[in-house]
Amino acid sequence: MKRLAREVWRQTFRAGIAIVGGVVVVAGIAMLVLPGPGLLSIAAGLTLLAIEFEAARELRDHLASWVRARVLRTDAKARRR
Secondary structure, eight states, X not given: OHHHHHHHHHHHHHHHHHHHXXXXXXXXXXXXXXXXXXXHHHHHHHHHHHTTOHHHHHHHHHHHHHHHHHXXXXXXXXXXX
């Protein structure tokens, strides 16, 4: 019985993470055209999803490397001026 309860809890937790993370990502996408911190919300949602899902972890890492590259490029342009 404990094993079944543990599995039900795990699946409930996983579903909760998926729902909350998905809502935060969708809200972030909406904030790209509406006022608000869109990219920050998308990153936060992907971080939540990365707790349970490997694909979200990879997408989060890809987004982080893209942001780092943009920051370095902008910093290099600012130093040239």
